Amino acid sequence: MAVDGTNFTLGVEEEFVLLDPLDGSVALRAPDLLEHLAPEPDVTGELMRFQIETATGICRSLDEVRAELSRLRQIVAKAAEADGCLMVAAGIPPCGLREDAIMPEPRYRRMAEAFPELIDDAGTCACHVHVGLPSRDLGARVLAGLRPWLAPLLALSVNSPVENGIDSGWSSRRFPLWDRWPTARPPEEWPGAAAYDQSIGDALTRGAALDLAGVYFYARLSPSYPTVEVRIADVCLAVDDAALLAALVRGLVVTCAGTTEVPRARGARIGSALTAAARRGLDGPGIDVFTGREADQRDLLGELVDFVRPALKAAGDLDDVEQGLDSLFEHGTGAARQRRLLAEAASPGEFAADLALATMSVPTR
Template sequence: MAVVGTNFTLGVEEEFVLLDPMDGSVALRAPDLLEHLTAEPGVTGELMRFQIETATGICRSLDEVRPELTRLRQSVAKTAEADGCLMVASGIPPCGLRPGAITSTPRYQRLAANFPALIDEAGTCACHVHVGLPSRDLGARVLAGLRPWLAPLLAISANSPVENGADSGWASRRYPLWDRWPTAKPPDEWSGAAAYDQSVGEALRHGAALDTAGVYFYARLSPRHPTVEVRIADVCLSVDDAVLLAALVRGLVITCVEAAELPRARNVRIGAALYAAARKGLDGPGVDVFTGRDADQRVLIEGLVDFIRPALKTTGDTEDVEQGLNSLFEHGTGAARQRRLLAETASPGEFAAELALATMNVPTR
């Protein structure tokens, strides 16, 4: 089912935490940083005042994605340093959330009023990958095809093991916190855009979401752009990890567009696989969503790559993916690297400083 003229453009959004360099606590400095970043249209605020978000422009290749992600990280990190705080890529603030840190925009204030039981733990940070498509009906087909592969994407990106200054026991502590939201769930197997829109409309009518931007499906049709938006991943510790994630997501989208028939999996198995990926990352068994059996997480990731290999060849991304996975398997996920830094540092402030260096691809201890 090749789609003639489709460019499968890429866009990547990354959310970061701002930390106090003295004790690693969250720094409520995003509004101040944004005043100094007005020349960067891709940098915006987020739900909490200790969060800041970057977004690339429309990219056509990984060679465009990588320097854009690097430039945006450098710009925000430099501004944060000048303001006396650190920019860190972590799925949750490692030394604890802070109640009452909500950004003062009307939408976020309404979100807090509508979901008071969830809001204080809502300051989590993700990486969202957008892939351009020519139609929303095609996007609905892609969402159905993405369902079996969400857990390997989470395992690869897991980067939030530290909570309140200690190991939480999760590779992605962000996942169970984010999963509490009513619409945080895998996409359905919608027949087309109309069926998708009906599900979104029901969520809004029943109060499960404030607006279309607040519908938190793990993958969705973007409410702002003509893209499929994959939202399952933690923000990646390094640019290299984020580029790998973007390549895999685009390969999956292309494969789902062009495949004559898509593999299917039941929600209960997808849920079990996501739990396993969030709990252990690459370091424990995952769940094969097609058999329901435990399986080595790295084998499952290799199965994902085999599934999308023709698409990677088409985009010229095969070498980037192979190199990215080899590095990931050798050095571990962001979660594994965070744990090593936690063990090797003597204080929360020192840990935060090392994490900020890792965020900028600066070699750490």
């Protein structure tokens, strides 16, 4: 069954870190920024007082996505500058944390009480891509089709190599930190919404999450919108990277919605592939989830593009994706660019300033 990709809307949420321009440490300025930005509806707080989240409106084209992402980054960056701090797109704070950084909202305080062993490292920043779907039953089935392709999505978006001012050895240090949460796992092969809801109910009953928003499947049915929400990616360093991610996610959703014959992969292989992607990004071998063997990570990303090529072409996204991949392969992932900036910076403050500039790089399309 062919599906018209232009009918599948897009929305993107991005989480950012606020840093002190002097030493690159986290700046606990989110409450002040939110007060200054009120009543901007598309900018909100997150778990930590050094985090800010933005959310685009409903978009139908990649041009709309890029315009919205750029607009929101500019709004927050200007407010941060006026407040004496820097807005940075990085999957984790690159230069260390501070105690008592949790936002004062009751929900976040309850999370700290329920998961005290996890909360200190919880200030990670992701990019969440939403794709609109006509029904939750279809959405639950689509989630099963996404499972084999989560690792390539992570590999292209890795953007958190620096921890406590040094190279952590991970391209996405965010992933193993986030993966410690009880519900951070791949979606299952649910036959429909009822089975999906049963899994959510089980997680809440056993205390693995406090509420629907706290169920951290790598891809899920959004608890707030009629969308599939793919949550595997680090926040992308550049808008172009985020637009590339969004196009591929929509292509995957459209492809999986249009057929019942999607490839299947074992959960253990998916886990191994995600660890390899988080460790190396696109620079090294990954795991082919269908064979269990090592394979070049760029080739695995190419297989994803081939899988969704008809959907990309139908939506008018294929040229954008091919140009985005060319740029990504030429300049490297966000993690590769962060490592170069770290090597060139004379101080943590200079590194933070360079990251802030990279975050505001102008989209090329």
